[in-house]
Amino acid sequence: MSKKVEVLVFPDKEALVQRALCLILSKMEAAIEQRGRFTIALSGGSTPKPLYEALSKQPLPWDKIHVLWGDERYVPPDHCDSNQLMARNAWLDKVNIPAENIHPMPTDAAEHSQAAAQYEEHLRKFFNCEKGFPAIDVILLGMGDDAHTASLFPNTEALKVTDKLVTVGNKDTSVRLTFTYPFINAAECVIFLVAGENKRPALDQVFAETACDMTYPSRLIKPEKELWWLLDEAAGAELKAKLKNEAPNPN
Numbered sequence: 659m660s661k662k663v664e665v666l667v668f669p670d671k672e673a674l675v676q677r678a679l680c681l682i683l684s685k686m687e688a689a690i691e692q693r694g695r696f697t698i699a700l701s702g703g704s705t706p707k708p709l710y711e712a713l714s715k716q717p718l719p720w721d722k723i724h725v726l727w728g729d730e731r732y733v734p735p736d737h738c739d740s741n742q743l744m745a746r747n748a749w750l751d752k753v754n755i756p757a758e759n760i761h762p763m764p765t766d767a768a769e770h771s772q773a774a775a776q777y778e779e780h781l782r783k784f785f786n787c788e789k790g791f792p793a794i795d796v797i798l799l800g801m802g803d804d805a806h807t808a809s810l811f812p813n814t815e816a817l818k819v820t821d822k823l824v825t826v827g828n829k830d831t832s833v834r835l836t837f838t839y840p841f842i843n844a845a846e847c848v849i850f851l852v853a854g855e856n857k858r859p860a861l862d863q864v865f866a867e868t869a870c871d872m873t874y875p876s877r878l879i880k881p882e883k884e885l886w887w888l889l890d891e892a893a894g895a896e897l898k899a900k901l902k903n904e905a906p907n908p909n
Contacts, residue, residue: 665887665901667894671853674890675708678851681886682709682796683716685847689795690722699726699797699837701808702741705851706798710749720755726781728797729809729827729836730763732770740765763824763835770833774824777835781823791823791844793883799842799850805860805874807850808842809834812873839878847884850876857893865897 668674682698689696700706731739742762750760761780767773785792799807809827810816819825819838827836842848852861863874871877879885889897 661882662884663887664885665889665894665897667889667891667898669891671705671708671890674705674851674853674888675712678706678709678798678849678888679712681847681849681888682713685796686718686723689846690719695722695724697724697726697795699728699794699845700741700745701728701798701800701851702730702744703800705800705853707744707748709798709851710745714749714752718753720753721759723755724759724761724784725750725755726761726794727763728799728842729834730765731809732765732773732833732835734765735762765835770826770835774822774826774835778822778824791841794845795847797837797842797845797848799848799876799879801850801852801857801860801864801876803854803856803860805864805876807876807879809836810839810875810878812875817872817875817878839875842879843881845881845883847886848879848881849886849888850879851888852893853890855892857889858896861889861893861897862900865900 666677668677686696727741730741733739735742737743761784763777764773767776782788801807804812806812811827811829814828816825816827816836820840822838823841824835825838827834860874863869864876869877
């Protein structure tokens with residue numbers, strides 16, 4: 659179980675993004691002060707895009723910031739479905755971050771498993787970690803209406819991989835690369851950004867006392883340190899009411 663779990667519900671996506679920005683900047687400042695650099699793994703999708711745009715406007719020590727990805731579609735980096743392309747257009751190409759500080763997932767190997775192994779090797783060298791799971795400072799995650807996160811989809815083989823940093827994820831015929839859930843759980847801080855009424859049924863199962871982890875993969879995300887769920891009202895209204903009702907009465 660995570661040492662710290664926060665579930666916050668905001669009136670709209672703009673407020674959610676603003677809180678995420680403040681949280682990331684706080685974690686960034688602390689990491690750079692303590693370790694001389696800050697590592698962040700990005701997610702794809704529409705929800706984090708305005709966050710990346712907001713980060714692009716900040717006067718930050720770009721030479722001390724390293725950007726990774728928690729998952730990627732197996733498409734060229736200039737493909738419209740690429741998570742890397744979205745982040746570059748919204749953020750990274752607008753700032754003076756050194757090219758060597760950007761660590762995209764490779765999607766050009768003939769074998770998908772070869773690409774996963776290649777990224778794992780790169781990460782182990784970068785973190786100087788031959789065994790076990792290195793700790794990324796912040797991992798951003800989204801959640802689909804099927805409760806998948808990163809490219810960890812319900813009832814897929816990727817959910818069974820517990821001895822690697824990176825594996826192959828599959829959604830129907832679409833191939834992805836993805837962090838494994840134990841690697842995500844090793845992070846200093848994991849932040850879910852979830853928006854939209856269509857996420858309510860999945861959230862209900864993710865926060866249920868009993869449900870199947872293989873069916874609702876976001877349940878597997880239980881980092882050892884910090885876990886933040888940042889939700890907009892459309893996604894989190896019912897959950898907020900449920901958690902409020904379940905809270906112990908101080909009287």
